[in-house]
Amino acid sequence: MTRRALIVRGGWDGHHPVETTELFVPFLNTSGFDVEIRESNEVYADPDTMARVDLIVQSVTMSEISADALRGLRDAVERGTGLVGWHGGIADSYRNSSDYLQLIGGQFATHPGKAPEDRVGDQSDNYLRYSVRFTDAGRSHEITAGLDDFELETEQYWVLHDDLIDTLAVTEHPTQPYQPWHRPIVSPVFWTRSWGAGRVFVSTPGHTVDVLRHPTIRTIMERGMLWASRTASE
Template identity: 65%
Template sequence: MTLKALVVRGGWEGHQPVKATDMFIPFLERAGYEVRVEGSPEVYGDAGAMAATDLVLQCVTMSQITSEQVAGLRAAVEAGTGFTGWHGGIVDSYRASSDYLQLVGGQFATHPGKEPCERQGGQEDNYLPHTVEMTALGREHPITVGVEDFDLVTEQYWVLHDDLSDVLATTTHPVQPWHPWHRPITSPAIWTRQWGAGRVVVTTPGHSLDVLEHPSVRTVIERGILWASRTASAS
């Protein structure tokens, strides 16, 4: 049986949605997926297309979604369609839609920056050295088993989240004199979420192509694609 993957990409160009998703389309094809690519979430409103989709890989930062489109996405995931993505392409999408945010389980809040005197006005102002640390669950989960804690120098996402998610990895934001918080903040970095018969997988690293090429990041995303995809029990 041929699996069907839907790649939805667009939104803010800073995350290079076309080049970023193009990195994973060959992997999908090698894994036996027939891949459809769309440049907007309009397809989410097509119930027939969504019912036939085993996996949605989304990379749409910010942008807009209609109530009908998000309802279609939620219904498809509840019925068994997998949903996955990375960084702002999944947790900084459709900021005005609370129904979307509830489905994903995490909302980008900020990425703390360098000391103000070191900033030069570019994206690099927000590139900080940090560690992605596996949780006890993450050390056993099929997506992250065997993946050790790893270090990155890139945007470190602080996300608002809830207790429905199963957190596989975290990252901790330290206290700095130029920041207004007064204790270290630990934020989920990789998580899964069961929504009806469907599975959601979120990986927050992935701001730029070099981060997506990091062996640990790429491994987690590729395993997440396979794990999130519609299971036999959801067919």
């Protein structure tokens, strides 16, 4: 049976919502999804469309969401529609909505930058070399099983989160003489969340297309889409 995927994209252009979502369209097609793309989150307020959707792939950084659209998104996930995204497109969306934050379970707080003397005044000031370590849960979860710990050089998200998420991998923000915190901070890198009959999957890496092309990141994102999607048996 053909499944239906809805890609919703927009918000801040610096996260390349068009280019990053287009990267996964061929995978979704070959995995048996009919793919619909919308440039506005108001589609969430359309009950007829949402009733047909098995998977939502969202890439909308910051921006705003109406009460009707948010209600439609939450209702769809609660009924079994999967919700997947990466980086600011899901973990930094709709900052003014506490109900959205509750649905996702984690919110971008910052991405610590390089030492002041190493900064040059562009986005690379926020690119750090950091390690990603899979948790015990991540080593057995179907999204991340069989994958090795790895390193990235990109934005390292510091995430505020709750205990309802299942963390598949973490990263540590070390103490630095030029930063104000006094002990290392551990943040989730990949997590899942059950919400009603639905599943949510979040990846914090994904600042650029190149990050999403990283073999491990791409494998995780593709597995995450399949894991989150409603299946025919449901």
